[in-house]
Amino acid sequence: MKAAVLYEANQPLVLEDIELDPPKAGEVHVKIGAAGICRSDLHVMKGEANHLLPAVLGHEGSGTVLDVGPGVSRVRPGDRVILSFVPYCGHCHFCLTGRANLCDLHGATPGTLFDKTTRLHKGAQRIHHYGKVACFAQEAVVPETGCIPVAKDFPLPQAALIGCCVTTGVGAAMFNAKITPGSTVAVVGCGGVGLNVVQGARLLNAGKVIAVDINEGKLEFAMGFGATHTVNPTLRDPVAAIKELTGGLGADYTFEVFGSSETLLTAYNAARKGGTVVVVGLAPVGDNAAIDPVALVRQEKTLKGCYYGSSRPALDMPVMVQLYQAGKLDIDGLITRTYRLDQINQAYRDIDGGEAGRGVITQF
Ligand SMILES: NC(=O)c1ccc[n+]([C@@H]2O[C@H](COP(=O)([O-])OP(=O)(O)OC[C@H]3O[C@@H](n4cnc5c(N)ncnc54)[C@H](O)[C@@H]3O)[C@@H](O)[C@H]2O)c1
Ligand SMILES: [Zn+2]
Ligand SMILES: [Zn+2]
Structure with a gap:
């Protein structure tokens, strides 16, 4: 599949074919439908934030479930989902005390999925997953708890924005x-x-x-x-x-x-x-x-x-969905620019160049 890979800070993202392994237990294979252009990815690109490289960035995403790994019960193929960049383990102190945005296991496994391995690679080279989302790609494999289902007719760009900037x-x-x-x-x-x-x-x-x-x-x-x-x-x-x-x-x-x-x-x-x-x-x-x-x-x-807005993503993103549907949150008006995945470096020049509103990749 095609993905935008960051090999080195202060270098452009490289759009290329890389491999995505099938989902393991508790994981979900998603076709990416939209990916927002957030400054957090830019911090990594500029070397202002540390991250394991090479990596597929992109943490404000949405998509459609293609297939699921063993034991997955929350979503099934065909479901539309918002992707959370803090999927939760459900067992740590923070998950148990209602602060899943601070999940310890997520924090302890940067750049990989929960089992400390990646599904992304190019030949023998491991490629890391930013925020366990890595949505600057045609497809992604994410933890089940990083999938928040929405209705099948909910617009994918708006769903992606709920995945970061709206909820945050x-x-x-x-x-x-x-x-x-x-x-x-x-x-x-x-x-x-x-x-x-x-x-x-x-x-x-x-x-x-x-x-x-x-x-x-x-x-x-x-x-x-x-x-x-x-x-x-x-x-x-x-x-x-x-x-x-x-x-x-x-x-x-x-x-x-x-x-x-x-x-x-x-x-x-x-x-x-x-x-x-x-x-x-x-x-x-x-x-x-x-x-x-x-x-x-x-x-x-x-x-x-x-x-992450001090939110409990799995509970609070559906609240954002409802507020949008009730006309109380304007997400349509936030989207001022749309791009193809192969225009991603331009999209980041635009956010840094002072364009108002949010850019979203809508074609992969
Ligand atoms: N806490 C979180 O969970 C979380 C989640 C998402 C993003 N972020 C962070 O939030 C920040 C904003 O992200 P974004 O995607 O909205 O970025 P953005 O680039 O869209 O917005 C930043 C804004 O700050 C303005 N700005 C720059 N210098 C300024 C100054 N001196 N005074 C006032 N305004 C100034 C810019 O003109 C721009 O409008 C980034 O640091 C990002 O990494 C945090
Ligand atoms: Zn973000
Ligand atoms: Zn946890």
């Missing part, structure tokens, strides 16, 4: 911050994920939603997802601007959704005393943010990380 962004607002009605919110970074924090804040009836981005086009786009105010840090100090918009206090909730110490500090400093700062973006490895420990105490801020 809306979940950050809903499950992590638990935004209360009427509160003030600032979102630093309004790309695919940040737009979903913005629309999550709208859904939760936030009073003010301040979009912060260095790109004017993206700020304008964010207004269509529920932003009530915009701030461009290239034009003025974003912390001062957010304080001005919140009666001098700072925002009740701030979100970092780009991935850098600089934007983390913007979010941290723009939160009011007692406010909550949620970090969603993945900063480059080795980056450090200087937080004043005394100010942290005296201002009683809460600084939290948020992985």
